[in-house]
Amino acid sequence: MEISANQRLSLTGRHHPLADTGYQLTVLNAAQTSGAAWPAFGSKLRETGLLPLRPTGISTLQLNVGKMCNQTCKHCHVDAGPDRTEIMTRETMALCLEALRQAPDMQVVDLTGGAPEMNPDFRWLVEQVSALGRQIIVRCNLTIIVANKKYHDLPEFFARHRVRVVSSLPHFSAARTDAQRGEGVFERSIRALKMLNAVGYGQEGSGLTLDLVYNPSGAFLPGSQAGLERDFKQRLRREHGVEFNSLLTITNLPISRFLDYLLESGNYAAYMDKLVQGYNPAAAANVMCRSTLSVGWDGQLYDCDFNQMLELPVEARAPRHIRDFNLARLQERSIVLNQHCYGCTAGAGSSCGGATV
Amino acid sequence: MEKNTYYNPADLAKFGNVTEWQAEMGRKFFDYYGEVFKEGALTEREKSLIALAVAHAVQCPYCIDAYTSDSLQKGADEAQMMEAVHVAVAIKGGAALVHSVQMMNKAKELSM
Ligand code: SF4
Ligand code: SF4
Numbered sequence: 150m151e152i153s154a155n156q157r158l159s160l161t162g163r164h165h166p167l168a169d170t171g172y173q174l175t176v177l178n179a180a181q182t183s184g185a186a187w188p189a190f191g192s193k194l195r196e197t198g199l200l201p202l203r204p205t206g207i208s209t210l211q212l213n214v215g216k217m218c219n220q221t222c223k224h225c226h227v228d229a230g231p232d233r234t235e236i237m238t239r240e241t242m243a244l245c246l247e248a249l250r251q252a253p254d255m256q257v258v259d260l261t262g263g264a265p266e267m268n269p270d271f272r273w274l275v276e277q278v279s280a281l282g283r284q285i286i287v288r289c290n291l292t293i294i295v296a297n298k299k300y301h302d303l304p305e306f307f308a309r310h311r312v313r314v315v316s317s318l319p320h321f322s323a324a325r326t327d328a329q330r331g332e333g334v335f336e337r338s339i340r341a342l343k344m345l346n347a348v349g350y351g352q353e354g355s356g357l358t359l360d361l362v363y364n365p366s367g368a369f370l371p372g373s374q375a376g377l378e379r380d381f382k383q384r385l386r387r388e389h390g391v392e393f394n395s396l397l398t399i400t401n402l403p404i405s406r407f408l409d410y411l412l413e414s415g416n417y418a419a420y421m422d423k424l425v426q427g428y429n430p431a432a433a434a435n436v437m438c439r440s441t442l443s444v445g446w447d448g449q450l451y452d453c454d455f456n457q458m459l460e461l462p463v464e465a466r467a468p469r470h471i472r473d474f475n476l477a478r479l480q481e482r483s484i485v486l487n488q489h490c491y492g493c494t495a496g497a498g499s500s501c502g503g504a505t506v
Numbered sequence: 507m508e509k510n511t512y513y514n515p516a517d518l519a520k521f522g523n524v525t526e527w528q529a530e531m532g533r534k535f536f537d538y539y540g541e542v543f544k545e546g547a548l549t550e551r552e553k554s555l556i557a558l559a560v561a562h563a564v565q566c567p568y569c570i571d572a573y574t575s576d577s578l579q580k581g582a583d584e585a586q587m588m589e590a591v592h593v594a595v596a597i598k599g600g601a602a603l604v605h606s607v608q609m610m611n612k613a614k615e616l617s618m
Contacts, residue, residue, distance in 0.1 A: 322583035365579070372580040376550050380581055 157221050159230035160406060167409050168228065170460040176408065177488040187425045190490045197430040201483035202439070207252070207476065209441040211259040211501070212237065212245055213454060214271065216446065218263040219296045222317075222330045224364060224407040226458050229263040237446040239270045241471065245444055246277050248474035255476075259441070259501065261288040261454060266300060279310040286313045288501075291341040292334055304348045313358040314350060315397070315501075316342075319366045321384035329366040342391045351392040360395045362503075368416035370423060370496050371398035374504040397503025400424075402455050402492035424491040432498025435505035438484045444471050452484045454501070455492075461485045518568045551580040558587060559594035 160168040167173055194200040216233035218225075249255055258278045265271055265287060278285050287307065294303050307314055316338075320326045323335035342351075342359075349355035361381065365371050378396035385391040401407045403420060411417040438452040448471045451457035467482040468475050498505030525532030543553050554577045561569030577587050 320581075320583060322585065324585075325583050363581075367578060369575055369579045373545070373550055376545060377581045379549070380551065 157230070159216075159221065159228045159232055160409060161228055162230065162232040165409065167405065167412075170458070173404055173408060173459060174487065176412070177403065187421055187488065187491070190486050190488055193428055193491075193494075194433060194486065197433050199433055202436070202486060203483060204480050205439045207255060207440060207442050207480060209257040209259055209437075210245065210249060210252075210255045211261060211441050211443045211454060212242075212274075213261050213263070213443065213445055213457060214242075214265045214268040214274070215263045217267045218290065219267070219293055220264070220290055220331055220334065222406070223410055224329055224366075224401050226402055226405045226407060226455060227263060228405045228458070233263065235446045236268050237270075237448075239273065241444075241446070241448040242270060242274045242277070244448060244471045244474070246281070248471055249278065249281055249283060251474065252476045255283070255442075257284045257286060259286040259288070261501075264290050264293045266293050266303060272306065275306070275310050275312065284313065285310060286315055289314050289316050291316045291318070291338040294341040294344055295337050301344075304345045304350065307345075308348045308350070308357055311357070313360070314345060315360045315362060317362045317364060318342075318381075319362075319364045321381050321388070325366045329364070339389050339391060342385075342389070342393070346392055351394055358395075359393045360397055361393050363396055363398045364401055368411060368414065368420045370400055370427060371499070371504075374398040374497065395503075397501075398497070398499070399501070399503060400492045400495060400499035402489045404455060404489050405458055421488075421491070424495045427495030428491065429494055429496060429498060429506060431506045432494045432496070435498055435500070436490070436493045437500035437502065437505075441501070442479060448472065450474075450479070455489055456485055456487075459487065459489065461487065513567050515571065518571060521568075549580075551577070551582055554580045555582055555586060555590040559590040562591050563594040563598055 167176075191200055194202055213227070215236035216227055216229045217231065217236060218227075218229035218233070219231060221230040249258065260271075260274070262268070266289065268274075275285060275287070289303070289307075294300050306312075317330070318326060318335075318338055319329050326335040326338070327333065345359055346352060348357070350357045351359035363371060363374075363377055363381070371377070374396060377398060381396050382393070385393070403411055403417070403424070408417075411420050438456075441453060443451040443454050443457050445451060445457050449457075450463045450467070450469055450471060451461065452463055456462075462469050462485075463479070464482050464485055467479055493499050493505075496504075522536070525536070543550065543557075548556075554573055557569065558573040558577050561573050574587070577590075582590075
């Protein structure tokens with residue numbers, strides 16, 4: 150598949166109408182001309198007895214440390230890319246560390262981006278969080294490890310801090326991976342996986358966890374997590390000698406570049422139908438915003454990374470910036486919902502930790 | 507808008523409505539159908555690929571539509587899907603060709 154120069158730019162870099170989150174919300178809430186009207190997500194939750202949606206207990210602090218990325222994947226909900234310059238400063242990171250000190254129950258710190266490793270203070274942040282004794286997740290896109298010499302020692306760095314590495318590999322076929330993530334990404338990802346395996350990641354008994362993320366490379370939902378994990382393990386081992394721990398299946402939410410893809414390919418209405426028809430009350434009870442707090446590059450607080458990318462901050466009654474962090478008040482908030490939330494509740498459910506039921 | 511053809515993609519979503527005219531048999535069919543496609547000795551992906559191959563053999567546009575989506579969803583890639591179709595093609599083609607033995611037998615019987 151040809152990748153034009155245009156496709157390597159983010160929606161923002163292309164001045165695309167969907168770079169405007171207000172416009173994305175307009176599309177998501179538009180009265181449907183196709184004759185298929187989707188009920189408001191909130192009304193679905195009301196039927197399930199979950200409205201207002203409240204946190205069950207915030208155990209994960211997810212920090213989006215910047216939108217800069219060495220890749221420009223077609224489905225990216227962050228609209229990340231080499232042309233994005235928003236980056237979390239060390240001052241904001243220090244405020245996050247302060248919040249962690251105040252809230253020992255937030256046991257997991259989930260670092261995402263963009264490519265989080267491209268933030269110049271990334272390693273400093275990992276060292277500080279590690280010193281606090283919290284579990285660290287890094288959402289590593291794999292290719293960053295081989296992108297430049299200065300990143301080649303990331304596997305050793307991760308191992309030193311017992312980081313749990315969670316990496317996207319949408320398919321065990323090179324063609325399907327490259328179609329979503331860019332030409333040559335599969336081959337570079339395999340090289341990076343071998344480097345992670347070499348320091349012990351994904352190897353039995355090492356205690357170093359390497360999980361892979363499966364995102365459908367098109368307008369369909371993920372299949373069974375257990376079944377796909379078996380296929381991935383078999384194929385990656387047989388064809389590439391690569392080992393990993395678990396496969397997490399994540400549904401693409403209809404926002405940002407995936408929304409652009411859905412609209413451009415004419416799949417939007419059928420995809421929304423699938424999500425709405427797939428509504429699963431059990432998955433609704435387990436949505437990740439009930440246990441996660443998301444911090445943007447500028448310190449703003451959100452219910453999840455998706456709301457962050459739609460610029461839907463936590464409700465006005467709650468503290469809205471990490472400098473005003475107050476766990477008790479954040480636990481009492483009601484979570485801000487919109488039509489994209491159907492992506493978290495379809496089928497077996499979806500979260501940053503994979504399927505939820 | 508209704509399309510003026512025998513096959514309408516929108517009809518696929520109405521498949522379940524067949525129970526309206528025969529509830530008991532319809533229900534039993536769909537229960538059975540659901541059971542068949544559950545993971546068992548074969549994986550869900552393998553079953554989906556078999557269904558895709560059979561869909562081509564019976565040349566059912568509804569089934570081709572449904573099991574193309576389902577195969578992708580179950581994690582199959584293009585190569586696996588095309589190989590599955592070739593299995594159907596080989597059996598259909600082979601089934602035609604193997605009858606030529608009968609043709610040869612008959613021709614020999616009639617010839618000097
Ligand atoms: S999906 Fe991940 S790797 Fe791809 S562009 Fe977005 S942030 Fe970068
Ligand atoms: S999109 Fe965010 S707010 Fe909506 S259900 Fe999913 S995690 Fe919760």
